[in-house]
Amino acid sequence: MFELSRFSLEGRVALVTGASRGIGHATALGFSRAGASVAITSRKQPDVDAVADEIRRMGGRALPIASHGGRMENHAALVDAVVKEFDRFDILVNNAATSPAMASVLDTEERLWDTIMNVNLKGLYFLSQAAAKVMKKNGGGRIINVTSSDGIKASQGRSVYAISKAAVIMATKAFAGELARDNIRVNAIAPGAVDTRLLNNIWLNLPEDQQETIRSQIAEAIPLGHIGAPDEIVGAMIYLASDASSYLTGQTILIDGGVSVG
Template sequence: MQTNVMDLSGKVAIVTGASKGIGESCAQLLAAHGAKVVVSSRKQEAVDEVAQSILKAGGEATAIAAHMGNLEHIQALATQTKEKYGRIDIIVNNAATNPVFGPTEQCSPDAFDKIMDVNVKACFELAKASLPTMKAQKSGSIINMSSIGGIRPEPGLGIYSVSKAALIMLTKVMAKEWGMYGIRANVICPGLIQTKFSEALWKNEKITQHFMNQLPIARLGQPDDIGKLTLFLASDASAYSTGSVFTSDGGFLI
């Protein structure tokens, strides 16, 4: 019997949106449990900093800047990871965008396309670019970062919620079609997590109180709350889980 089901030694992980917040936590935790982590985000300096902190802690990491709205960058991210480490075992599709906050009718066509391109299409394209490697290995774990907004839309986050709902279904499609190759796909739906990305929400006293009034676990979430769940889904501890939707929201949706 395997005694350390969280051991990721020999595994290679790509984490997008990894320069801060949830993505950084995921990268740090995966590396701490033995994975070689490719830290990716838009700015090279930012991912260099995270990779260096992993190296200083005794882990292994490579920083590769990539804009997830650019198909060439996405393909290069998968290609460079394979060239560097020879395999791809774990993908954490965490990068996301939400350039609008307010009534849905105020979302412009350009903003709509940007949200869908980064929040849905990029996740598909990175997984697809990594698919030949995972098929050859007969193994892989894809972890897509959705939101509770993908289950129940929240005011001001209309099209963002649509994109996150689409990501939930995309995950299920991946699980259904790619399971025959030994590839698992699961999706995490965080609640309100205190990150820079969600700062406009948790710094708004009215919104924060709305959440707090409905939280059985009476606190806002932290990046490590999501990082730990990501570690579980990346590891053999979740070997029989695929196509599953995991909420981590302090009980908000109950």
């Protein structure tokens, strides 16, 4: 019989990148509530310190580390710091990503390409590699990549972001295929519109009344009738991080309020 305890993360150690706000923040708190010790990153130490305090006030264990996801030299040190603090490493959530500007395919400059690809793809790949080496030595682990519905169906003006997220879906399959025999499961979550700074940045420069109009137009176009909240991604995160998903690897779960249904 299926036991609910298979969703538990009791005694596990997780690293969630980009956890100072938005989906990463909700995930870090959710993992802690499920029993995990959680290491959290973003580029700003005070921001991750605040999230660590929030977790500790809830009775959990947290390790805040400032680390830029686009700097390859950071990754091994980050994994080492987690192992040093908690003595093990079970779950990596590659959540940090950037989409600093919109540009048509005709106007996109190399600098924008490099910035996005470095964080969203190259950083994810090499942090996964560093984490998987430790997981393999320890007998297994879980990697969860946060991609996007934009990686499946492109939206205009965000081609580089969409290409990076499409590649994350393939990175998920590539790592899953090579690491399954090492008991490392690798899956992805593809959110649709979720109410975070990353989403709101798209219309940040418009007057406030126009921002509200766009928000309601987006909500109306979503079959479930609202823009997702970060908390609505957490259930799938816990499922993928826990033994509840023990027969699943290489897959991408699309959480988009039904948009893809048409």
